[in-house]
Amino acid sequence: MTAFPIQVERTRTLKDKPDIHTLGFGQVFTDHMFVMDYTEGEGWHSARIMPYQPITLDPSAMVFHYGQTVFEGMKAYVTATNEVLLFRPERNFQRLNHSNDRMCIPTINEAHALVALKELVQLDREWIPTAPGTSLYIRPFIIATEPYLGVAASKNYQFIIIMSPVGSYYKEGLNPVKILVEKQYVRAAKGGTGEAKTGGNYASSLKAAELASKEGYAQTLWLDSIENKYIEEVGSMNIFFKINGTVITPALNGSILPGITRDSILHMLHSQNIPVEERRISVDEVVEAYENGTLEEAFGTGTAAVISPIGEFKYGEQQILVNNNEIGLLTQSLYDKLTGIQNGTIEDTFDWTVII
Amino acid sequence: MTAFPIQVERTRTLKDKPDIHTLGFGQVFTDHMFVMDYTEGEGWHSARIMPYQPITLDPSAMVFHYGQTVFEGMKAYVTATNEVLLFRPERNFQRLNHSNDRMCIPTINEAHALVALKELVQLDREWIPTAPGTSLYIRPFIIATEPYLGVAASKNYQFIIIMSPVGSYYKEGLNPVKILVEKQYVRAAKGGTGEAKTGGNYASSLKAAELASKEGYAQTLWLDSIENKYIEEVGSMNIFFKINGTVITPALNGSILPGITRDSILHMLHSQNIPVEERRISVDEVVEAYENGTLEEAFGTGTAAVISPIGEFKYGEQQILVNNNEIGLLTQSLYDKLTGIQNGTIEDTFDWTVII
Ligand SMILES: Cc1ncc(COP(=O)(O)O)c(C=O)c1O
Ligand SMILES: Cc1ncc(COP(=O)(O)O)c(C=O)c1O
Numbered sequence: 001m002t003a004f005p006i007q008v009e010r011t012r013t014l015k016d017k018p019d020i021h022t023l024g025f026g027q028v029f030t031d032h033m034f035v036m037d038y039t040e041g042e043g044w045h046s047a048r049i050m051p052y053q054p055i056t057l058d059p060s061a062m063v064f065h066y067g068q069t070v071f072e073g074m075k076a077y078v079t080a081t082n083e084v085l086l087f088r089p090e091r092n093f094q095r096l097n098h099s100n101d102r103m104c105i106p107t108i109n110e111a112h113a114l115v116a117l118k119e120l121v122q123l124d125r126e127w128i129p130t131a132p133g134t135s136l137y138i139r140p141f142i143i144a145t146e147p148y149l150g151v152a153a154s155k156n157y158q159f160i161i162i163m164s165p166v167g168s169y170y171k172e173g174l175n176p177v178k179i180l181v182e183k184q185y186v187r188a189a190k191g192g193t194g195e196a197k198t199g200g201n202y203a204s205s206l207k208a209a210e211l212a213s214k215e216g217y218a219q220t221l222w223l224d225s226i227e228n229k230y231i232e233e234v235g236s237m238n239i240f241f242k243i244n245g246t247v248i249t250p251a252l253n254g255s256i257l258p259g260i261t262r263d264s265i266l267h268m269l270h271s272q273n274i275p276v277e278e279r280r281i282s283v284d285e286v287v288e289a290y291e292n293g294t295l296e297e298a299f300g301t302g303t304a305a306v307i308s309p310i311g312e313f314k315y316g317e318q319q320i321l322v323n324n325n326e327i328g329l330l331t332q333s334l335y336d337k338l339t340g341i342q343n344g345t346i347e348d349t350f351d352w353t354v355i356i
Numbered sequence: 357m358t359a360f361p362i363q364v365e366r367t368r369t370l371k372d373k374p375d376i377h378t379l380g381f382g383q384v385f386t387d388h389m390f391v392m393d394y395t396e397g398e399g400w401h402s403a404r405i406m407p408y409q410p411i412t413l414d415p416s417a418m419v420f421h422y423g424q425t426v427f428e429g430m431k432a433y434v435t436a437t438n439e440v441l442l443f444r445p446e447r448n449f450q451r452l453n454h455s456n457d458r459m460c461i462p463t464i465n466e467a468h469a470l471v472a473l474k475e476l477v478q479l480d481r482e483w484i485p486t487a488p489g490t491s492l493y494i495r496p497f498i499i500a501t502e503p504y505l506g507v508a509a510s511k512n513y514q515f516i517i518i519m520s521p522v523g524s525y526y527k528e529g530l531n532p533v534k535i536l537v538e539k540q541y542v543r544a545a546k547g548g549t550g551e552a553k554t555g556g557n558y559a560s561s562l563k564a565a566e567l568a569s570k571e572g573y574a575q576t577l578w579l580d581s582i583e584n585k586y587i588e589e590v591g592s593m594n595i596f597f598k599i600n601g602t603v604i605t606p607a608l609n610g611s612i613l614p615g616i617t618r619d620s621i622l623h624m625l626h627s628q629n630i631p632v633e634e635r636r637i638s639v640d641e642v643v644e645a646y647e648n649g650t651l652e653e654a655f656g657t658g659t660a661a662v663i664s665p666i667g668e669f670k671y672g673e674q675q676i677l678v679n680n681n682e683i684g685l686l687t688q689s690l691y692d693k694l695t696g697i698q699n700g701t702i703e704d705t706f707d708w709t710v711i712i
Contacts, residue, residue: 025505025506026416026504026505026506027503027504027505029415029416033415052415053415054412054413054414054415055412055413055414055415055417055420056410056411056412057410057411057413058410058411059385059389059408059409059410059411059516059518060382060385060495060518060520061411063419063420063555064411064419064425064497064499064555065425065427065495065497065555065558066555066558066559066562067423067425067554067555067556067557067558067559068555068558068559068562069420069421069423069559071421102563103559103560103562103563104562104563104566137505139416139421139505141420141421143420147383148382148383149381149382149383149493149495149520150381150382151558151561151562151565151591151592152562152565153562153566160415162415162416164416164505184547185547185548186545186546186547186548188545189542189544189545189548189581190542190581191540191541191542191581191584192541192542192545192548192560192581193556193559193560198423198556198559198560199419199420199421199422199423199424199555199556199559200423200549200554200555200556200557200559200560201423201556202421202422202423202424202507203422203423203424203425203459203549203554203555203556204459204548204549204554204556205507206422206424206459206460206507206508206509207458207459207460209507209508210460210509225545225546225547225548225581225582226581226582228547235507236507
């Protein structure tokens, strides 16, 4: 690897740490941030760690107009022996580059990004909370900064990493959630940007989430954009079903975000010799399994919640109860194992964690 | 209308105006901008005109992560008798509110927005260029500013208007362009955000535009997301075909942006008793018309270019020449009439222009 000099400017006044017991998600930020600039002709340059501070941009900066952004989400944990662990961070930077490619943003050097991340986490390691279920959420993102109103790829970008100590994503803790199957709005289309972690996908999801929330549902179940019948994702998570002893998850088809938690769960299931299928699965198949009593479990997977058990689906007038609205055995065991690996209480036989 | 107080802070140093003959698009901005804030519980407040200046936001501001943005584009012209004209500005603020609704952004008071716009244009009226084909481009936009990483609608927003003196959008002037029919990527899906003027639609379009540009094509022709065969838009414009004496444009179907130029052209055609159809039109129909010699004209419509004649389509291996790659008679006459109405040289029998 080529040398990757990072200029470090430490803050003069450390901020107060938040109360660990009332910690929400993504509202409190650490003392420092990482920033790197891209200039056409010059490439990525000026890598620096500096005090967490506002961003100042021209009002014509492209990010405000044409949504050319990508981001990632991952977590750092501190172990009982005071080691700092990251979970498969190289996968996040790999996915960031896939997102970059789709959004016409110049790729970053993944190894350099990991060096920068480690240095930043090390500097702010006192911010990693230790209470069960808590962690340091890490948000790398890239924004288009060129001050120009033409519709075109920006010539300038900023790559930024900010970090936020977080409590559990779901305030109620690990509890089955109710999901509304969305029949009108779609999250992502074939030929669209669903496979990329880019702002527009999330902006377009808000309307359906708002409607679901009004009806008392925690998340939206997204269907495919063409036949409006195959299951894609749930909220900002990938989804798994256990039907008649087999675990089924929608195959990556170009409009589904390739979740790193999804990939990890697939590896864990394979290692336990549990039958797994990655394929198309329709809502009708889930309804049928429910009706003939073979729908055993359902859960979402994602960095924020890790695993989120699903207790009920609503599909038009049809109500689909899962496992009597209780957390399934497999769901619970996968949750315990994966969070255990992530926070260092269970041996990592997969070689996923990276010690800083 | 309720009173709408706008606090005005004038700049101390006026900027130099750019050379009118080398003017591009959207790179130079006027002396002032309009800004208004939204705070949950309080609504829109603090309307102000101030010197054009950078925006300062927390790095966790939602616009950088989840693409919750909307925007508009319109133009101001100055007439030979030194009157300042806007073209159907109330339609832009109406559409902004439709976009707001889709993107879960609080609506604005359209009458207030027009008051603000008029005051801003009046203040910076010296910036409106007078050379033929030039105008003052106006960009109202709204960005989500809440510093929070949860995926949810923001609780705070800024509504901003910036203005840029512009030359002709197409540097070559009114000249037929070559268009590549896009078979892999889609701009917008049924149930998606195509009807809204939001950043994500433009970010997702960049990849196809880049590929088209590499092959020597000026714009992308977008097809529908389901059957990949019905024509939607061309680049950032609506599209019209003249086939066998009848003008055909895709009907607004939820994934097409309802262009104000499109609407104006439809009114002009009706008033001239030219047969018009708003309906689904497939690429195959255009190919067939080309082959049997009835494809007479094709053009795009949009605020930036007003009307852009199309000289050629490429659809896979099929090349479709339109009117021998020359500007069609109807295209030219619509362009002359509409730009004439907009800049005040032709009488506005439609009552579209608004004098400031
Ligand atoms: C739309 C969407 N799907 C799925 C996921 C899950 O991905 P991961 O497991 O990598 O966090 C995410 C991110 O959290 C997401 O935003
Ligand atoms: C995607 C898209 N389609 C069509 C148009 C044309 O709309 P209007 O005529 O209102 O400018 C625009 C905006 O210019 C656009 O961005």
